[in-house]
Every structure is written in structure tokens, then in C-alpha cells.
Amino acid sequence: MGNFKDRIGTWKALYTEAFHKVTEALPQVRGVLLAYNTNIDAIKYLDSQDLEDRIERIGREKVLKYSEELPERITRVEHLLGGILWSIRRGKAAELFVESCSVRFYMKMWGWDELRIGGQVGIMANLLGGVYGVPVIAHVPQLSRLQASLFLDGPIYVPKLECGKLKLVHPRKFWRDEENCIHYIYEFPRGFRVFDFEAPRENRFIGSADDYNPNLYIRPEFREAFEEITEKAELAIISGLQALTKENYKEPFVEIGRHLDVLSAKGIPVHLEFAFTPDEAVRRKLVEILGRFTSVGLNEVELASIMEILGEKAISERLLKTEPIDPLIVIDAMNILMDRTGIERIHFHTYGYYLALTSYHGEEVRDALLFASLAAAAKAMKGNITGLKDVRKALAVPTNEKALIFEEKLEREFSEFERGVAKLEDKQLVFVPTKIVVSPKSTVGIGDTISSSAFVGEFALR
Ligand code: AMP
Ligand code: GLC
Secondary structure (H helix, E strand, C coil): CCCHHHHHHHHHHHHHHHHHHHHHHHHHCCCEEEECCCEEEEEEECCHHHHHHHHHHHCHHHHHHHHHCCCCCECCHHHHHHHHHHHHHHCCCEEEEECCHHHHHHHHHHCCCEEEEEHHHHHHHHHHHHHCCCCEEECCCCCCHHHHHCCCCCCEEEEEEECCEEEEECHHHCCCCCCCCEEEEEEECCCCEECCEECCCCEEEEEEECCCHHHCCCCHHHHHCHHHHHCCCCEEEECCCCCCCCCCCHHHHHHHHHHHHHHHHCCCCEEEECCCCCCHHHHHHHHHHHHHCCEEEECHHHHHHHHHHCCCHHHHHHHHHCCCCCHHHHHHHHHHHHHHHCCCEEEEEECCEEEEEECCCCCHHHHHHHHHHHHHHHHHHHCCCCCHHHHHHHHHCCECCCHHHHHHHHHHHCCCEECCEEECCCCEEEEEECECCCCCCCCCCHHHHHHHHHHHHHHHHC
16 A cells, blocks of 8 residues: 555545444444443653652652552551552552552542543443434443532433333433542552653552442343343443452452343444453453453553463563554464454554454454544543544544554555554455554543544444
């Protein structure tokens, strides 16, 4: 496909076309069911002097210990500050459960700069319902007044049982003040300095002061009226299983299995948003049931962690070794995953490009990925997307030129590879270079934005 300049021009045209096609198709989606995790994200943009002072007050040595190795959960302030430092030193995301009330109070007093809807379900509900106008039914484990106020206007619904009768209402019309599930998000930019450490890239550390989402609490409405709830859905996205542990996963997995039975009996395609799942027993169980989903969304760390479970240690290590990661290694891993589980769609995202391997053909897969990249850039720029105009503005963000070398590589590898689409015998592979925002406002929720936009966008185009 021509020289470098031509390539950029071609992608520019494909991006514009995809934006128009997907935005025109989205209103045709009748309903998306979103389960299970919704919370309040209290976002704090870290200040290095403030953080250094706090670390000194607790004791530098005590804190540094936990920046070498993360504690399992947070029961003391040094765990929290050490965890934040762990993320900064590596430029990596991490999330820990905050068990102690006194640390929860410490975090509350430290404060936040911004409150946003959080959890995969919350983020996707506001994006799909509030921005794209696609009707969504969301599982919100606790609907406090504060949580309800963070939902955008639009076709966003939660189920409510009144005298045994199911009603779908906007979260602000739920009128019950349940508990606040707050996740404190400590964001830092690339180059952020604390003592001698410097963040190699922007990222965040999360402390979840939340007893519901980490245990995958499923509301009575979803237990008692799930079949009726699904009548309004033609697609489903499941997430929030990542914080479970070997001690608490069994019971929720029984209920999830029942939900999957209902969705499958109705022929509703289900996407699993595979967030990083530290507990190996839970990850093993997830991989075991992956074939029951139509689609999965993941990044390089998550794909590597699955390869490990599948006994593919060498490929798992290679996935984590180089940055940017060679797409040929990713494609090998995706093929293994598809062949072993039978899942029909795998959407991989990393910094700079996305790949989708599907067991079916169609250019709409590529167009949906391009649209998702615009949504991701909008999310990186604004933190909170409130209208389609934000997504449209992302058309002006430059396309990652470094990924074009990978595109050339794929052209050499696959004989039939054109404009990002390789038609293989029984599968299709799609590659797109993404938009990259140089100084993002925040990083939390970009992955959810990418996966939900691509999954729903693709089905809308069909
Ligand atoms: P996750 O790690 O699953 O939350 O997903 C993060 C994804 O967001 C990465 O894989 C990138 O594709 C995307 N991303 C991260 N930073 C940026 C940025 N500055 N501009 C555009 N996309 C980004
Ligand atoms: C996890 C966090 C949540 C955050 C979300 C973003 O679910 O618990 O706080 O909003 O990730 O992807």
C-alpha cells in the first residue's frame, strides 16, 4: 500500500468514513445489557511534593518496601502509599482492595479533584447510553444518590422491582439511597517524579473502598428477574470478575453461569471485558468458560496472563518483553486462544494499535475498531466524554505513524492483506494504527471505551 505519506492519507480517509458509518448505524441497536461492576471513581491527580511529604510522615523505608512488592490488600497507610509508588516506578496500573476503615478515612481526607462514574459497567453505560444514545440496562450494585447523579441523561436504565413487577428506570429515578462504593484513582503523568523515581509513562493506582464490586455482589433484581431484563437486550457485555479471589469466586460464578445460559438460549452475543485478574484460580475458571462468550477484549498484560494459564509460557513472556509489542507474537497468541476456546471474536488493544481476530469476515470489524480508536482518543483528551462531538474532534488527533512499520510487516506476512484486513481461510484478521493523545488528561477507563465502542459499533454496522 504505497509509501508512508500515502498510507497516512489512506488511514485518514478510512477514519473519517468509519466515524460516519458507525454513528449512523448506532441508533439501530435496540439494547445492551451491562453487568456487573459500577462504582464511583474519585480521581486525584497526584502532586509530587504532597506525595513526598505524606511518605516522609509515614516513614520512607516502610513505604518503599511496598513499592518493591505490592501488598495483597490495603490495611495500613504505608500499603496505600507504597502501592501508589509501585505504579509510578513502573508506569503500570494496579488496583488493591482497601480493607481498613482508617485508611478509607485517610483517603477521604486526602480528597479528590474530580468525581466520575467508574467500573466497566458505569463507564460503558455513560458512553453507550449517554453519548451514543444506545439503550442500556446496567447492573449497579449500590445506587447511592451520589452514584446516581454521575449518570448522564439518555436511555440508561436500571431494573427496579415494585411489588414483584419489573420496571426499568433511569438511575436518578431509582430513588433509594444505598451505599457509596468509592474507588480512589491516583493518576500521574509520564515523567512524574517522586524522590529518585520517575514514571516511564502515565498511569494510575486504584484503592477500592468498596465491599460490593470486589465480591461481585449481584442485586436481587438481577437474580430474580434476569430473563425478563434480557428481553430488552440484543447484546450483552460482562465485566467485573477481575477482583474475585479463590476464596469468594465460586458463588458468583454459579449465578454468572445461569445468566450465560439465559443469554445463550436467546441468541444474544456476549462480550467479556477481561480486566487483569491477579488470582490464578479465578483466571483459570474464566479461561475455562471463555468459549461461552462470543467476544473478548484485552490488552497485552491480560493476553499474557491467559497464555500462562494455557501453558504457553514462552509466548506469554514474549508478549511482555518488547514495547511496542510485535503484532506477529500477538497474532500467534490470539490464534491459540481462539483455537483452544472456540471464541468467535478477540479484540486486542495496546498503545498504538489494535488487532481483531474473528471467525467470520467483514470490513465492519475494521471500521468499528477505527471508531473505537477515536472514542479512546476523546477519552484520553477529556477524561469524560459527554457528546459525539468529542469523538468527532478526535479525527484531528494524529494517527500513530510508528504502527505503519507493523502494517508493512503484516502485508509481507499475509498474502491477502488490504487496508488493515487480512482474509484468512477460516478467520479474518484486522489491524488498525490508532490515534495517540500525547498528554492525556487521565488514563482510567480508556480500555472500556475501546472495547465497548468496537463491539457495539461492529454489531450496529451489521
Ligand atoms: P487498559 O490498559 O485496558 O485500560 O487500556 C488502555 C488502552 O488505552 C491502551 O491499550 C491504549 O490502546 C489506549 N491508550 C492509552 N493511552 C492512550 C493515549 N494517550 N491515547 C490514545 N489511546 C491510549
Ligand atoms: C476497574 C476499577 C474502576 C475503574 C475501571 C476502569 O473496574 O475498579 O474504578 O473505573 O476499572 O476501567
